[in-house]
Amino acid sequence: MRKRIGILTSGGDCPGLNCVIRAVVSHATLTYDWEVLGIPYATQGLRERQAIALNMHGWDLRGIDPLLNMGGTILGTINKGDTLAHIDEMLASYEALALDALIVIGGDGSLGILHELANRGNWNLVAIPKTIDNDVALTERAVGFDTAVNTIVDALNRLTFTAASHDRVMIVEVMGRSAGHLALHAGIAGGADVILIPELSYTISRLCQHIAELRDRWQRKFAIVVVAEGAKLCLEDVQENIASACAPPKCGRGQYIADQIAQCSQNLIDTRVSVLGHIQRGGIPSALDRLTATVFGKTAVDLVAQGKFGQMVGWQNGEAIPVPIQDVVAQSPLHVNPQGSLVQSARCLGIYVGEKT
Numbered sequence: 001m002r003k004r005i006g007i008l009t010s011g012g013d014c015p016g017l018n019c020v021i022r023a024v025v026s027h028a029t030l031t032y033d034w035e036v037l038g039i040p041y042a043t044q045g046l047r048e049r050q051a052i053a054l055n056m057h058g059w060d061l062r063g064i065d066p067l068l069n070m071g072g073t074i075l076g077t078i079n080k081g082d083t084l085a086h087i088d089e090m091l092a093s094y095e096a097l098a099l100d101a102l103i104v105i106g107g108d109g110s111l112g113i114l115h116e117l118a119n120r121g122n123w124n125l126v127a128i129p130k131t132i133d134n135d136v137a138l139t140e141r142a143v144g145f146d147t148a149v150n151t152i153v154d155a156l157n158r159l160t161f162t163a164a165s166h167d168r169v170m171i172v173e174v175m176g177r178s179a180g181h182l183a184l185h186a187g188i189a190g191g192a193d194v195i196l197i198p199e200l201s202y203t204i205s206r207l208c209q210h211i212a213e214l215r216d217r218w219q220r221k222f223a224i225v226v227v228a229e230g231a232k233l234c235l236e237d238v239q240e241n242i243a244s245a246c247a248p249p250k251c252g253r254g255q256y257i258a259d260q261i262a263q264c265s266q267n268l269i270d271t272r273v274s275v276l277g278h279i280q281r282g283g284i285p286s287a288l289d290r291l292t293a294t295v296f297g298k299t300a301v302d303l304v305a306q307g308k309f310g311q312m313v314g315w316q317n318g319e320a321i322p323v324p325i326q327d328v329v330a331q332s333p334l335h336v337n338p339q340g341s342l343v344q345s346a347r348c349l350g351i352y353v354g355e356k357t
């Protein structure tokens with residue numbers, strides 16, 4: 001009998017999701033002649049028993065396939081809601097939709113939720129990692145990360161020239177509440193002077209000293225500071241700043257750092273803050289994200305064909321390979337290695353990346 005598979009996107013959106021959907025539908029249809037149902041809004045759509053028939057030519061515009069380079073997800077997604085409260089409805093939907101398997105595209109949080117559901121319902125689940133945070137374990141790539149890094153680097157390129165023209169310290173706040181991969185990759189590639197990430201706490205005095213040194217020792221009158229939204233102060237600074245009017249989490253990390261730099265320099269240093277926000281989640285997927293999405297989508301369909309369930313498609317040593325979802329969930333979120341090559345290279349280039357651990 002003709003197989004029927006479901007596909008959904010879950011968690012924060014990112015560029016490249018539509019490219020995964022495109023690959024899954026194309027391969028499932030062309031190679032296996034399966035029926036593919038798109039489930040809108042992740043677990044919410046599942047709970048409401050919604051499904052849209054996806055076929056290879058349903059979205060053609062004069063032969064153009066917009067899914068290759070369109071940001072976001074045509075299926076919609078959610079990153080909030082009490083999944084456990086509606087577990088029975090979701091389990092019943094999988095049965096009612098008569099799915100032979102479900103392919104889910106999600107980050108660390110979504111995979112945890114869907115893995116739990118799959119266990120309870122005995123579902124045939126295959127997962128594909130996506131996240132701009134790049135914090136999914138057991139894979140060297142996740143869809144969306146490369147595009148987000150490029151978006152930040154583009155912003156840093158622009159900000160560098162205006163910072164230099166006005167001798168300003170430009171503070172750029174980027175996403176990453178618990179993992180600093182995005183800030184670290186984009187900061188190094190974009191020529192930042194300071195990169196502050198959740199994994200390596202920083203002190204205000206060392207930060208200000210670094211900025212002062214750039215000016216006094218190297219005659220660099222401007223500076224670029226990249227700060228992850230979850231960057232952490234050293235414990236002693238946290239105590240000292242507890243009563244401050246603008247201390248995280250009361251105000252954003254970027255503004256807090258700008259205020260501290262202004263204070264350290266008796267307002268001699270002019271600062272400006274750019275919070276990149278959801279700009280980092282938008283845009284046309286990069287070539288690398290399109291390639292990753294395509295290979296991941298194709299491999300997920302093959303895993304379904306081989307009956308290899310409970311697996312996530314991971315990227316290791318240049319190849320897409322299956323890794324058990326339960327191991328991924330147990331080891332996620334994946335943090336920056338404080339002793340890793342990126343942190344060491346940044347330090348050797350004179351970038352302040354927080355205190356040594």
Ligand SMILES: Nc1ncnc2c1ncn2[C@@H]1O[C@H](COP(=O)(O)OP(=O)(O)O)[C@@H](O)[C@H]1O
Nearest residue numbers: 011012042043079080081107108109110130131
């Ligand atoms: N289907 C869902 N239903 C409810 N909450 C969800 C769902 N998917 C994700 N979330 C919430 O959103 C957060 C981010 O999801 P995640 O899959 O990690 O996305 P991202 O790719 O943005 O990292 C999770 O930690 C979880 O709290």
Ligand SMILES: O=P(O)(O)OC[C@H]1O[C@](O)(COP(=O)(O)O)[C@@H](O)[C@@H]1O
Nearest residue numbers: 011012079107109132133175176177
């Ligand atoms: O879209 P929202 O709900 O504002 O979420 C913002 C968060 O989503 C992300 O882009 C993706 O990560 P999460 O796994 O936390 O959803 C984070 O970098 C950011 O902190």
Ligand SMILES: [Mg+2]
Nearest residue numbers: 107108109131
């Ligand atoms: Mg996540």
